[in-house]
Amino acid sequence: MSVLQGKKILLGISGGIAAYKTATLVRLFIKAGAHVQVIMTPASKDFVTPLTLSTLSKNPVHSNFYDQENDNEQWNNHVELALWADLMIIAPATANTLSKMTNGTCDNLVIATYLSAKCPVYFAPAMDLDMYKHASTLKSFESLIRYGNILIPAETGELASGLSGEGRMAEPENVIAFIENDLNSKLPLRGKRILITAGPTYEAIDPVRFIGNHSSGKMGFDIAISAANRGATVYLVTGPTHFKVSNSLIQVIPVVSAEDMYQACHNVYDSVDVAIAAAAVADYRPKNIAEQKIKKTEESFTIELEKTKDILASMGEKKKNQFLIGFALETENEIENAKLKIKKKNLDLIVLNSLQDQGAGFGKLTNKVTFIDQLFQVSPMDLKSKEKVADDIMDKVCQHFEIKI
Structure with a gap:
């Protein structure tokens, strides 16, 4: 493009x-x-x-x-x-x-x-x-x-x-x-390499069913486009989504499961300057995946779940000079829970979403976020289009590298 x-x-x-x-x-x-x-x-x-x-x-x-x-x-x-x-x-x-x-x-x-x-x-x-x-x-x-x-x-x-x-x-x-x-x-992020995750993950139950969520992937794609528009080389690791992007600076890496996303992120993480985890990764997956389609024979059915790998936490553990940004979607005690995540996962910045805010959340064209940095400084933003939120996030990246915007 x-x-x-x-x-x-x-x-x-x-x-x-x-x-x-x-x-x-x-x-x-x-x-x-x-x-x-x-x-x-x-x-x-x-x-x-x-x-x-x-x-x-x-x-x-x-x-x-x-x-x-x-x-x-x-x-x-x-x-x-x-x-x-x-x-x-x-x-x-x-x-x-x-x-x-x-x-x-x-x-x-x-x-x-x-x-x-x-x-x-x-x-x-x-x-x-x-x-x-x-x-x-x-x-x-x-x-x-x-x-x-x-x-x-x-x-x-x-x-x-x-x-x-x-x-x-x-x-x-x-x-x-x-x-x-x-x-x-003259693009401000020319020469910078940015890893961005987007979309949901699908955790297989059997060959035809999965555990997933309602994430559309739009927020992550908008961040990728904003980063590329400022000259950055982007690795966009995305779960299943209908969004497409055509830009020579964006390399799309499609994945399905949380494990796929974990591996794809760590394949490039050491080489990037910034990592932005905007994907809605499943916290749990079925412990055993049926090889054949499960028949509807019982009145009730139980699936044993196990934790998936925490991609964001793993990047925080391996962090060297990367500027690491996480997302938090909360429904209660939003600010407190987001601050705990910053410390626990060694983040530089967190983008907080609340499902209590009208116009924010999955499947919307708008978002209302609050930025919280490493020093726990809280910056609430107005309701904006996701494209504008993506630009705000890129502004934070530019400020981190002391790049004039």
Whole structure:
């Protein structure tokens, strides 16, 4: 999965022949899973049509501060556009547009939106060789980089003048690759390895029956996605669940029983920086598993159970430098029981769920958790989507490693 998945991208197009490349650029952004809105300078419409770009982006294309053909003259709010974006890309960025960006010459919608942008801004220059090498252009490059903008270097090749040299706008595939590589290099958990457990375990009674629980696995999967989105390499050990994930940074290790999960966790535990035990592991399993399906012959039936291995406690015992996070689902004396688990299992942090809280628990899209750390500092959180809870957990991981978020 591309790091651009789900990103809101604002593409500003200025008036150069390289504007024809933006149709392909929009298509590639969409293919990567991004949401795209396009704004154009009036001159850029001589090189590529708004109809083409609106069709590809599936959004209206704006080029003026208001719709001059509409009697209502609705204002195209440049501030709203700028605040919507996760990333802004100005491509092609002509010498004229670069100068306006540098000096704040706000005479079109693209520049007004750029000046309002709070997100990272990338610019891809496109001009002829002599213009590209001119002292004023080089000064624009230096100023824009000093302002915090990110230069996508021009390429060498045939230019519109017929000359060959530097100044050709980077090809759309290379623009995408540059932005992806830049974003990946800045991800806060890049280089960290995280083990996450998810879902229930099924403990066999006979070949067709099992002891299980109602865990859907969503919380663990959301944590895995949040970790991967921050650049971590993730080992997701999951019991039976219908959830799927497609991300090159997430290695899914499917298991069935508590014993399977125990073995899978310890196969990677020594190599990870963080372990998060979000799975609902069975505490007991049948002592004897019938080889054939048990027939319904008796009025009552007794199954002798034995304890499963405590995966979280075993990781606490082996812990070296790992940041170890456990989950606790309690129905009474929640805080006290969670604190006991921190000490007993040698945890750094526990995520407490209470079935007393409406909107929390198995099978829900939301969760309400309380964080308790090694020093027994209690931090209750509001009811949130499980995706937001996963982000909160990753924030705790970043804070542990003193990574700015």
